[in-house]
Every structure is written in structure tokens, then in C-alpha cells.
Amino acid sequence: MPGPPDTPATGGPRAVVLGVGASRGCPPDELAALADATLAEAGRGRADVVAVASAEIKADEPAVLALAAALGVPARFLPGDALAAVAVPTPSAVVAAAVGTPSVAEASALLVAGGDDPRAARLLVTKRRSARATCAVATAAPAPAPRRVVTATDDCRGCGGCVRTCPEHALVPVGAARADGTFAVPASGAAGGVPLLTLVDRCTGCGECLEICPVDAFIEVALP
Numbered sequence: 001m002p003g004p005p006d007t008p009a010t011g012g013p014r015a016v017v018l019g020v021g022a023s024r025g026c027p028p029d030e031l032a033a034l035a036d037a038t039l040a041e042a043g044r045g046r047a048d049v050v051a052v053a054s055a056e057i058k059a060d061e062p063a064v065l066a067l068a069a070a071l072g073v074p075a076r077f078l079p080g081d082a083l084a085a086v087a088v089p090t091p092s093a094v095v096a097a098a099v100g101t102p103s104v105a106e107a108s109a110l111l112v113a114g115g116d117d118p119r120a121a122r123l124l125v126t127k128r129r130s131a132r133a134t135c136a137v138a139t140a141a142p143a144p145a146p147r148r149v150v151t152a153t154d155d156c157r158g159c160g161g162c163v164r165t166c167p168e169h170a171l172v173p174v175g176a177a178r179a180d181g182t183f184a185v186p187a188s189g190a191a192g193g194v195p196l197l198t199l200v201d202r203c204t205g206c207g208e209c210l211e212i213c214p215v216d217a218f219i220e221v222a223l224p
Contacts, residue, residue, distance in 0.1 A: 016124065016154045018071075019136040020064055021054060021095070026132040028066040028221025029151035034130045035067055042124040042137040049073055055083055057099050063133070076112050083107040086118045090127045103127075109138035146222035149203040150210060155217040156195035158185040162218070163196075163207035170202035171209065 018039070039045055048153075052068040052075045054061070059077040068075035077220035088110070091102035101107060105127050107118070114121030125137040146164055152162075160181040163171050174194055175184030185195040200223060210218045 013146075014044060016042065016044050016048050016137050016139045017051045017053055017113040017114070017121075018049050018054045018067070019105040019107070019138060019208045020058075020067065021099075021134040022058060022061050022063045023132040024061070026061070026063040028063040028129040030130055031063040031067050031133040031135070032070060034128060034133050034135045038128045038135040038137055038208035039207055041128070044070055044124070044137065051076055051112050053078065053112040054103045055080060055108060058104070064197075073122045076108075076113055078108050082111065086110055086185050088127075092094050105134040105136040106138075109136045110122045113138035113140055129136070146224075148205045148220050148222050149198055150198050150205060150207070150218045150220055151198045151220060152194070152209075154186070154195065155215050156185055157215055157217070158183045158195060160211045161213065161214070165208050165212050166201075167206065167208060168202040168204055170199045170204075172199065188213065 016039070018035055020031060020035065020135050030044065036046070039049070049071050050073065051073050054075070054077055054130045056077045056079050058064050065075060074099040083101040083103060084096075084107075086103065086107035088106040090106065093102065095104060096102040096166065106123060110118035110121045110123065120141055122141045123138050124138055127134050127136045157171070160173070160183055163173060164181065173196055174182035175186065177183045205220065
């Protein structure tokens, strides 16, 4: 079996994986035509394919091997239990009974496109069928944007407006609270002089505190 190919994450922004299934004896021309049509639906061409993926049980299927050879890319064949664990939009009980997994084309495309983590991939085209073949197209999912929260600087004067305004109750004064709703703040430049703690599991980065602060004492930071 050929080694793991480059994934779309390393193959460029247009790189895709073709996940395919084929009945025994499927004509190679039929699978190739379905692959071309599915790629066109995804807005991709043969040059964008970095791998062909299928089930381990199809490792000797001539049509699948011929498609990979025609595209000049590796073919990767995955165990049925690994494929069966992948959530897909169009599972099939018929396929499950025949090959031990409810999805071949979609699941294999997602697994290879995600570098063996289907959560790191997305389908550009779900399963398409011909008389004796199936095909799906997947690519690497875009990296999620870093989560941003707000934190107070030592410009804070302890007015308490942000604490009262925060809809998530995510700001906690470090200094003692006063009866008028303000709170004590460390002297500017003092060691460990953090006026407020931001509870990052609550902060949504809504920006209410930035809007209300009279001295612009908040900054946005991206969580690692």
C-alpha cells in the first residue's frame, strides 16, 4: 500500500482528496467520468487532487488503482472500522452490509483530507453515484480563528462600570470592593498589579467593557 500522501493542508488551498467506492469489476472509465464530474461540481480539476482514498477492501480494485495512476497521485486504502467511525451526511445500510462501513467515499475522503482526523476536513461535494461507483470530494477545513478575550491594563481606575456591565460576569476585581461600587486598584507599575481578572471560560469578547471604560483600560488578546 502506498504511503500517506500529502494532505490538502500541505498541498495548497485548492488541494482535495477524492474518496471513491466501486463495485467489483466497475469499468475504469465509469469511475474516471464520475470523478471528473464530481471534481467539476466542487470547482476543482484533476491537477488539484493530492490523493485517491477508498476502503481497504478495495485495495485491489482495478478501477480505483487506474484512477490514482491516471491522476498521478497515491491511493490510500483505509480499514473498515476506521471508516465506520466517521460521521458522514449520507450513510448507507446497504454499503455497511456489503463492506462493513456505512460510508466509503465520504468517510475515506474526510479521513485522508484531515490527515487521519476527519474533524480537520470538510466535504466540498457529498457522495455522488453512477451505476457502479461513488465519489466524494474533501479538503482540509480552515483553521478556526483564535478566540479573543479582553483584559484590563494598569490604566484601570477601579470605577467598576465594566464589572456591572459585563453580561457574562467575566470580570473579577482583584482589589477590595467599596460600598459605592468601585474597587481598589494596585498602584501603577506595582509588581503583580493586575486590577481585574478575566475569567476566560466566561468572556465572549463582546466588547461591552471596551465601550464603557472611561480610560480605555482594556485590550483584546488572542488565546493560544
